[in-house]
Amino acid sequence: MTSAQQFIGRLMGFGRNRDGQFHALQEEALAEAAPPEPPTRRHRHGPEPQRIVQEALAAKILGAWLQNRHQTLFPLTLNLGTLDAAGRALLVRMMVAAADADGGIDEAEQDRIAAALEAIGGGKAERGLLAEAIATPxxxxxxxHQVMEARLGPHAYAASLLALDRRSRVNQAWLDYLAARLALPEEVTASLNRRYRA
Incomplete structure (x- = not known):
């Protein structure tokens, strides 16, 4: 008796059901014991189907990760409550700098910044910082430089979005400059523009 026959015999013995039927195991064992079919001319030089599927899945997973990598690498939710006092002060000053990009800050822009600060968790301290930042920019x-040292580039861009009317060409130019100056990838700025669309 060959080793393949012994192997099949053992499988059939262990896999016998209570009613004495073992068709499923027998077919599986025979398939495993059978010699592989010689490759046809069509498949002789081509990749195995399993490898094709694995490569396709790997490519899809990598592509999805690359599309979302900046959302995982950058904290894009702007909440002043998650920042320390120095970080909150920097973002208030960034909002003032953004509003001042078109040549000055009027009362309507001050009100806009104050409302934006409240929306992102600012309180009395941030309102005091706003007055100070306007008085002594x-x-x-x-x-x-301080924003980049604090690694708050995406936050600063989002804060500027909240402070500006993006319909202005000057303000849009400011945002473009800010993105370049803070070395923000296009995926990050596009995501922020969607999140903080005014």
Missing amino acids: LPLGALL
Whole structure:
């Protein structure tokens, strides 16, 4: 008796059901013991179907991760309550700098910033910071440097979106400049523009 026959015999013995039937195991064992069919000319040089499926799934998973990588790498939800005092102050100053990009901050823009601060968790302290930032603005270069040092680039861009009327060409140019200056990828700014559409 060959080793293949012994193997089949053992499988049939262990797999026998109470009613004595073992068709499923017998067919499986015979399929395993049978020599593989020689490759046809059509499939001789082609990849195995299982490998094709694995590669396709891997490509899809990688593509999905790449599309969402910035949402996992960057905290894009703007909530002042999650930041320390220095971070909150920086974002207030960024909102003031954004509103001032078109040459000045009028009363309507101040009201807009105050409403935006309240919407993202700001309180009395942030309203006080707003008045201070308008009265004594930081030089833009120094402000952006501090934002980058604090790793708050996406937050600063989102805060600027909330402070601006994006229908203005000047304000849109400011946002483009800010994205470039803070080295924000296009995927990040596109996501923020969707989230904080005014």
